[in-house]
Amino acid sequence: MMNFIKLGWRNILKNRRRSLITVLAVALGFASINLFSGYIHNVYDGLAEQAIRGEGLGHLTLMKPGLLKEGKLEPEKFLLKSDEIQRITGLLSQDETVRLVTPRLAVSGIVSNGKVSTIFLGEGMVPEDMAVIRGDFRADRGGALDRARPAAAAFASDLADMLGLKQNDYAVLVASTVEGLTNALDVDVGELYNTGNAGTNDKMLLLPFAFAQRLYDTEGADRLIVLLRDRAQTFEAQLRLSEKLRAAGLNLEIKTWLELSSFYKQVKGLFDMIFAFIFAIVIVIVMMSIINTMSMAVVERTREIGTLRALGMRRWDISWLFSVEGVLLVVLGGLVGVALTLVLAWVVNQAGFSYVPPNNTDAVLLQVDVVPWVMLQAFLFLGLVAALAALLPARRAARMVIVDAMGHV
Amino acid sequence: MTAVLTRICEKRFMPLVELRGVGKVYQLGSTQVEALANIDFQIKAQEFAAIWGPSGSGKTSLLNLIGLIDSPSGGEIYLGGERVDGLTDDELARRRNQKIGFIFQHFNLVPVLDALENIMLPLQIRGVRADQAKAKARSRLREVGLEDQWNKRPDKMSGGQRQRIAIARALVGDPALVIADEPTANLDSATSRLIVDLMRELNRRDQVTFIFSTHDPRLLEHVDRRVRLEDGRIVATE
Numbered sequence: 138m139m140n141f142i143k144l145g146w147r148n149i150l151k152n153r154r155r156s157l158i159t160v161l162a163v164a165l166g167f168a169s170i171n172l173f174s175g176y177i178h179n180v181y182d183g184l185a186e187q188a189i190r191g192e193g194l195g196h197l198t199l200m201k202p203g204l205l206k207e208g209k210l211e212p213e214k215f216l217l218k219s220d221e222i223q224r225i226t227g228l229l230s231q232d233e234t235v236r237l238v239t240p241r242l243a244v245s246g247i248v249s250n251g252k253v254s255t256i257f258l259g260e261g262m263v264p265e266d267m268a269v270i271r272g273d274f275r276a277d278r279g280g281a282l283d284r285a286r287p288a289a290a291a292f293a294s295d296l297a298d299m300l301g302l303k304q305n306d307y308a309v310l311v312a313s314t315v316e317g318l319t320n321a322l323d324v325d326v327g328e329l330y331n332t333g334n335a336g337t338n339d340k341m342l343l344l345p346f347a348f349a350q351r352l353y354d355t356e357g358a359d360r361l362i363v364l365l366r367d368r369a370q371t372f373e374a375q376l377r378l379s380e381k382l383r384a385a386g387l388n389l390e391i392k393t394w395l396e397l398s399s400f401y402k403q404v405k406g407l408f409d410m411i412f413a414f415i416f417a418i419v420i421v422i423v424m425m426s427i428i429n430t431m432s433m434a435v436v437e438r439t440r441e442i443g444t445l446r447a448l449g450m451r452r453w454d455i456s457w458l459f460s461v462e463g464v465l466l467v468v469l470g471g472l473v474g475v476a477l478t479l480v481l482a483w484v485v486n487q488a489g490f491s492y493v494p495p496n497n498t499d500a501v502l503l504q505v506d507v508v509p510w511v512m513l514q515a516f517l518f519l520g521l522v523a524a525l526a527a528l529l530p531a532r533r534a535a536r537m538v539i540v541d542a543m544g545h546v
Numbered sequence: 547m548t549a550v551l552t553r554i555c556e557k558r559f560m561p562l563v564e565l566r567g568v569g570k571v572y573q574l575g576s577t578q579v580e581a582l583a584n585i586d587f588q589i590k591a592q593e594f595a596a597i598w599g600p601s602g603s604g605k606t607s608l609l610n611l612i613g614l615i616d617s618p619s620g621g622e623i624y625l626g627g628e629r630v631d632g633l634t635d636d637e638l639a640r641r642r643n644q645k646i647g648f649i650f651q652h653f654n655l656v657p658v659l660d661a662l663e664n665i666m667l668p669l670q671i672r673g674v675r676a677d678q679a680k681a682k683a684r685s686r687l688r689e690v691g692l693e694d695q696w697n698k699r700p701d702k703m704s705g706g707q708r709q710r711i712a713i714a715r716a717l718v719g720d721p722a723l724v725i726a727d728e729p730t731a732n733l734d735s736a737t738s739r740l741i742v743d744l745m746r747e748l749n750r751r752d753q754v755t756f757i758f759s760t761h762d763p764r765l766l767e768h769v770d771r772r773v774r775l776e777d778g779r780i781v782a783t784e
Contacts (some may be wrong), residue, residue, distance in 0.1 A: 448668050451635070
């Protein structure tokens with residue numbers, strides 16, 4: 138193998154110009170994969186944080202089975218009673234990966250400023266727990282609930298604008314109770330906030346949990362939100378906690394933030410498709426470059442192939458010889474590509490470019506993450522592709538009739 | 547005991563190379579060209595033999611068959627008593643590497659390897675450890691008088707030096723047989739003479755069998771045996 142590497146390396150150096158073009162093609166392709174994957178990694182991370190902390194989904198959501206499909210038809214059937222909430226919270230809090238368990242209640246109805254009214258989607262949450270879930274995520278967007286103001290709701294900014302409401306104004310919320318009766322409560326306008334999503338920024342209200350219970354006329358909650366210590370533990374915790382609840386005789390459904398955030402899934406689906414498309418193009422470029430370079434090498438070195446075969450090299454060894462050379466070109470291209478990625482990622486991250494994504498209310502910063510394991514995976518895959526691409530001309534070389542190869546001029 | 551002695555005697559007097567009724571036909575488009583016809587031929591161990599004849603007489607075709615780099619269209623080929631014309635490609639490669647050394651008209655050195663690395667090549671193909679291969683290659687390099695040129699690449703050497711490197715490469719694996727196809731065709735007459743003298747010396751000293759092709763009558767006076775080929779047939783053996 139060392140001889141193959143030595144021969145491959147020296148032949149690469151011998152044909153510097155041709156090797157350089159191939160190496161640059163691989164490097165540019167590799168860097169483009171790295172930069173795009175770094176960009177979408179940043180976007181996925183941002184969207185995940187937005188779902189978990191911004192939308193307050195936490196990492197896991199516990200509910201009675203069927204809530205999402207039939208909860209509106211028979212709400213009482215799907216509510217978690219206060220004793221159940223206490224029991225579940227106590228059970229889950231024992232798990233060392235769990236940081237917080239908090240109840241949640243969705244209420245919807247009509248919000249009025251006394252003159253005009255519009256629909257609202259309300260989310261009742263415990264103010265201090267909400268602060269824990271949010272952490273320092275986009276604190277500039279506002280929307281915190283004040284424990285000292287039990288009747289103050291955080292209004293989405295477009296909703297407040299529609300109704301001409303400002304902070305410390307008041308409005309009236311009208312909603313159906315759990316039993317289907319109409320209930321109305323005065324609400325203070327607390328902080329205004331931006332949901333970050335054009336589809337919800339004209340509808341959302343964040344309500345103190347007790348206030349939402351009063352509006353819905355219940356002492357229960359429809360969901361329990363679990364915040365884990367680490368997002369990476371989500372799926373493992375989902376399985377473990379499900380098992381724990383089942384063992385305790387509690388029939389509950391546990392959904393991850395990923396299952397509940399349709400926006401994340403849609404964006405990821407779109408970006409994954411674009412990534413696959415770019416990756417496929419890069420693969421084709423790399424394959425064509427390697428095939429072209431190695432085919433030329435095979436033609437130029439036909440007599441050498443004949444000589445090596447005459448000296449006792451087997452066909453398989455000849456295939457290896459050229460495949461190793463192809464892989465060496467990709468390794469070189471990969472190293473240059475890594476350097477290019479680091480430089481370009483730094484430049485992009487320092488430049489402070491921003492853009493407004495579809496359906497978003499405000500601009501986000503264009504950032505590129507450098508993700509070593511993604512780069513390593515792409516690198517290994519490209520190496521494999523290069524070996525396969527080099528194998529085509531290499532097999533042609535290996536199949537040459539020795540006397541024909543020796544007579545090649 | 548008798549059986550062992552018989553085998554030893556048989557082996558001692560057995561021809562190193564034997565061709566029985568060997569023919570070679572090339573297909574050129576729709577035309578068949580008979581390069582060799584019904585060749586019966588033996589080479590004994592330690593011989594220094596030349597195959598000579600005019601261009602197109604079949605010298606290279608015959609050497610290619612003896613060197614196992616081409617397969618016959620008919621007949622049988624034996625190397626060291628073993629029939630080799632039906633072996634697989636890998637087995638032929640192994641026999642070439644272990645039993646045969648090659649010296650080519652165009653030297654056929656690997657351009658990106660230096661002199662020492664070129665000489666090491668057959669041993670490394672065989673799987674010999676690098677340090678052992680290097681020591682052996684140095685010793686052969688010394689024998690061909692180019693020890694101080696060990697790190698030169700072929701393009702920095704003269705034709706004579708390249709051919710001496712090729713001779714060292716052919717001998718480095720201690721083969722039973724060295725095949726040289728027109729080894730002096732690309733050399734001036736003085737260098738040709740030196741190359742033939744060198745091959746002859748190695749033949750005598752190392753008891754290696756040499757068979758080479760040439761159409762230069764001046765070189766024929768040094769050989770043990772001359773085999774004359776014409777139109778793919780052996781017409782004289784002297």
